[in-house]
Amino acid sequence: MDLNLTPEETKFRDELRSWLEANVPKDWGEWREKPLEESFPYLRAWQRKLYEGGWAAVSWPKEYGGRGATLMEQSLFWEEMARVEAPPMANSLGLGLIGPTIIAYGTDEQKKRFIPKILSAEEIWCQGFSEPNAGSDLAALQTEARLDGDHYVVNGQKVWTSYGWIGNWCELVVRTDSNVPKHKGLSVLLIDMKSPGVEVRPLKQMTGESEFNEIFFRDVRVPVANLLGKVNDGWNVAVSTLMYERGSYGARLHLIFKRAITRLIELSDKFQKDGHPAAQDPITRQKLAQCYAEIEIMRWNQLRAFSRVTATGVPGPEGSIQKIFWSELNQRLQQIAQEMFGAYGQLLAGDKDAVDNGIWSYGYLRTRGNTIEAGTSEVQRNIIGHFVLGLPRSY
Amino acid sequence: MQFGLSESQQMLKDNARKFFAGECPMEEVRRLMETETAYDPALWAKMAEQGYTGIIFAEEYGGVGLGKVELALLMEEAGRALVPGPLFSTVAFAGAMIDAVASPEHKKKYLAPICAGDARSTVAFLEADASWNPADIHIAAANGALSGAKLFVPDAAVADFIVVIARNGIFAVAAKAPGMRITPMLGMDLTRKLYRIEFQNTPAEKIGDVSALAKGFDVATTALVCELVGGMQRTLDITVEYAKMRKQFGKPIGMFQAVQHQCADMYLETESSRSAAYYAAWALEENAPDASVSVSIAKMYASDAARNVGNRGIQVHGGMGFTWENDVHLYYRRAKSSETAFGDSTFHRERIAWLVIDADERLAKSA
Numbered sequence: 151m152d153l154n155l156t157p158e159e160t161k162f163r164d165e166l167r168s169w170l171e172a173n174v175p176k177d178w179g180e181w182r183e184k185p186l187e188e189s190f191p192y193l194r195a196w197q198r199k200l201y202e203g204g205w206a207a208v209s210w211p212k213e214y215g216g217r218g219a220t221l222m223e224q225s226l227f228w229e230e231m232a233r234v235e236a237p238p239m240a241n242s243l244g245l246g247l248i249g250p251t252i253i254a255y256g257t258d259e260q261k262k263r264f265i266p267k268i269l270s271a272e273e274i275w276c277q278g279f280s281e282p283n284a285g286s287d288l289a290a291l292q293t294e295a296r297l298d299g300d301h302y303v304v305n306g307q308k309v310w311t312s313y314g315w316i317g318n319w320c321e322l323v324v325r326t327d328s329n330v331p332k333h334k335g336l337s338v339l340l341i342d343m344k345s346p347g348v349e350v351r352p353l354k355q356m357t358g359e360s361e362f363n364e365i366f367f368r369d370v371r372v373p374v375a376n377l378l379g380k381v382n383d384g385w386n387v388a389v390s391t392l393m394y395e396r397g398s399y400g401a402r403l404h405l406i407f408k409r410a411i412t413r414l415i416e417l418s419d420k421f422q423k424d425g426h427p428a429a430q431d432p433i434t435r436q437k438l439a440q441c442y443a444e445i446e447i448m449r450w451n452q453l454r455a456f457s458r459v460t461a462t463g464v465p466g467p468e469g470s471i472q473k474i475f476w477s478e479l480n481q482r483l484q485q486i487a488q489e490m491f492g493a494y495g496q497l498l499a500g501d502k503d504a505v506d507n508g509i510w511s512y513g514y515l516r517t518r519g520n521t522i523e524a525g526t527s528e529v530q531r532n533i534i535g536h537f538v539l540g541l542p543r544s545y
Numbered sequence: 546m547q548f549g550l551s552e553s554q555q556m557l558k559d560n561a562r563k564f565f566a567g568e569c570p571m572e573e574v575r576r577l578m579e580t581e582t583a584y585d586p587a588l589w590a591k592m593a594e595q596g597y598t599g600i601i602f603a604e605e606y607g608g609v610g611l612g613k614v615e616l617a618l619l620m621e622e623a624g625r626a627l628v629p630g631p632l633f634s635t636v637a638f639a640g641a642m643i644d645a646v647a648s649p650e651h652k653k654k655y656l657a658p659i660c661a662g663d664a665r666s667t668v669a670f671l672e673a674d675a676s677w678n679p680a681d682i683h684i685a686a687a688n689g690a691l692s693g694a695k696l697f698v699p700d701a702a703v704a705d706f707i708v709v710i711a712r713n714g715i716f717a718v719a720a721k722a723p724g725m726r727i728t729p730m731l732g733m734d735l736t737r738k739l740y741r742i743e744f745q746n747t748p749a750e751k752i753g754d755v756s757a758l759a760k761g762f763d764v765a766t767t768a769l770v771c772e773l774v775g776g777m778q779r780t781l782d783i784t785v786e787y788a789k790m791r792k793q794f795g796k797p798i799g800m801f802q803a804v805q806h807q808c809a810d811m812y813l814e815t816e817s818s819r820s821a822a823y824y825a826a827w828a829l830e831e832n833a834p835d836a837s838v839s840v841s842i843a844k845m846y847a848s849d850a851a852r853n854v855g856n857r858g859i860q861v862h863g864g865m866g867f868t869w870e871n872d873v874h875l876y877y878r879r880a881k882s883s884e885t886a887f888g889d890s891t892f893h894r895e896r897i898a899w900l901v902i903d904a905d906e907r908l909a910k911s912a
Contacts (some may be wrong), residue, residue, distance in 0.1 A: 151554060151614050152547050153827055159546060222546045236583050341871035415902050420904035429902055432895075442901055443842040450548070450820035528802070534812055535805030539785050542800040 165228045169203055170234050177377035178237045190316060193240035197271040200239065206269050207245050214253055215269050221456040228402035244268040244275035245314060248321045251391045255379040276317030278308040278365060288334045288528045289385060293367060295339060301392035302339060303536050304370040314350045314363025317343050323388050326381055336466040337382035357515045402474050404449040413441050414487055421490050428490050437486045451475060467537035470530040484514045558618040564595060565626035573873055583629035593608035598636055602644060606652055607660035613764060617771040617826035617897050624772030627735035627875055631665045631700035632655050637768035639708045641668035646715050648754025655717060664705040669695035669742055671783040677888040680898060684881060685712040691744040701727050701740035707776045709749060716749035719722020723747065726828060734882035763829055763840040766887040770822045770843045773851040776876040777815040780858040785830035787862055807857045814850035821846050838900045845893035852881035
């Protein structure tokens with residue numbers, strides 16, 4: 151056990167740090183609050199810059215344009231990005247989830263066709279997984295693909311698709327055989343979103359924004375060459391994408407949470423409780439300390455999990471701990487903020503008295519989704535029960 | 546960066562597990578807890594032979610010279626086996642305190658017999674108000690002697706000498722010193738006996754300053770958290786095993802999500818406590834700037850987690866969990882005594898607040 155950086159890790163971090171110092175845009179603050187539709191070209195340009203510097207996909211193998219970074223180096227990458235408050239990358243799903251899945255399951259043709267444009271943000275990717283009747287029970291999905299000559303004909307509906315409105319391509323899970331058990335009749339198709347019969351609608355969420363879309367498919371023709379992996383092996387392909395989702399998602403959160411608690415500690419000097427600054431209120435102190443502690447534990451859990459994955463080579467079901475931990479912690483963090491702000495906590499962006507221009511009232515609402523998206527807390531607990539502890543399946 | 550155990554650390558942990566399973570199985574724990582002191586000289590001699598009593602102390606005093614992470618792993622396995630007797634009190638509490646505060650001469654005098662397995666010891670810290678804040682200690686030595694009472698002292702009846710924290714220093718008192726009276730306190734944890742000690746003009750040798758106490762306190766606290774982690778792991782293992790085997794409505798109860806989710810939360814709390822405990826041990830070993838705050842984080846989290854894990858474990862066991870025969874309550878009792886020892890979660894949250902929230906203000910004042 152040695153939590154000091156190795157010489158290679160230090161070199162990686164220092165190289166990245168000096169690249170970021172020279173290249174990270176200084177005006178992200180002015181763009182951050184704008185709608186994604188407006189800032190998207192900005193984010194695309196930023197990813198292009200990372201790509202040209204060789205930093206767009208550090209985890210990918212070198213032969214596909216990555217750096218073959220270890221999990222620890224990936225973690226350093228996200229820490230450094232968060233430290234300089236770098237903008238997110240435009241093609242985050244392509245880089246984080248879909249690219250790695252194509253590298254693992256794609257044909258040489260598919261890799262040659264898709265990988266470079268994922269890296270350069272020329273083609274933005276979205277993910278068609280959930281359906282109105284297939285959320286936690288993803289394998290029950292009904293969007294069907296019927297073989298017709300050298301094409302599949304796709305009919306159905308997807309929901310909760312991030313980046314659907316801007317996506318050029320979609321990793322779509324479809325049913326190719328309905329006469330076998332549900333997990334065994336699925337396949338994954340790579341779909342050109344400009345294909346006739348694809349319709350994208352915004353899905354307005356409880357925060358008032360539309361981060362997600364619904365996508366409708368009516369007789370959409372997809373060349374058989376765009377099948378990813380083997381026909382009817384789509385469940386394994388999809389699960390591998392979900393593992394990347396749980397593995398990489400948490401890594402960047404520590405500094406973001408740390409920044410939030412640091413800000414709350416700052417604000418605890420300004421907000422009053424019983425005629426004293428909240429920083430002197432015993433109950434507020436207890437709650438801030440609990441939250442601070444859990445943010446540190448979240449990081450230590452992650453570092454231990456990375457070491458375990460590095461030793462065994464595969465991301466395992468233990469990733470479910472991280473998902474439960476960060477999502478529930480984020481909700482507690484927002485609750486503590488609300489308790490400290492009192493009536494001011496509810497004020498939205500645009501009100502001159504809103505705390506930090508409404509990021510906390512927004513965060514309070516947005517974090518309700520954290521324990522639902524990317525696998526509900528209930529599903530994560532089922533995964534721990536069955537796959538980690540070896541209890542019999544409940545469903 | 547590598548947050549896994551090294552090969553030699555893993556080996557030490559595996560060996561400790563095998564050793565305790567062989568030398569101190571649950572039947573033995575149950576036998577010892579019914580005795581007056583829960584101390585077995587034969588088991589003690591074997592632990593000393595393994596080097597456990599000198600694990601973190603320098604070789605010049607007869608120790609093994611390993612680090613805090615190795616101590617953490619040993620204590621985790623001791624906690625898992627619920628080893629009764631003064632291993633924690635002697636090595637992780639008194640030994641770590643002497644190691645932190647004493648001169649080489651005093652270390653030679655007091656640590657060497659501990660390493661050799663010839664002496665057992667403990668620390669007398671709490672007084673009538675049961676506060677773990679050193680500022681609340683009232684006893685003070687006068688003319689080389691102590692008078693007053695110390696409470697909740699673990700394993701005092703089998704100690705050959707007792708380390709006493711006083712206002713004006715840290716002292717060693719021999720077991721046979723005149724004017725000292727040791728009486729049992731009936732604690733919930735049957736494997737770790739507690740005592741009240743009354744001093745009346747009892748001769749005491751000063752071995753260190755109170756200002757140096759924090760490091761010893763932090764090492765002992767971390768070792769105790771590691772014991773809790775071992776206890777949580779054992780409680781989880783017993784519970785999962787039971788949930789697979791016990792059938793109701795024609796199915797193993799572990800098939801029901803209400804039961805599975807209890808087990809999943811036990812796992813989450815156990816693993817998170819372990820991450821915090823290992824990090825704290827490493828930070829202490831490296832004298833990292835966040836060592837003290839990470840010790841408090843670990844103790845704060847594990848104090849609550851161990852109780853929660855015990856609550857869930859008993860609940861999943863149903864009626865069996867409420868019986869004397871089932872082992873879960875023995876760990877639950879240990880969890881309670883360890884929850885308050887070295888400060889409960891409320892105490893450590895306030896310590897974290899002091900270290901984190903107030904740090905800026907102190908800096909501003911000192912500038």
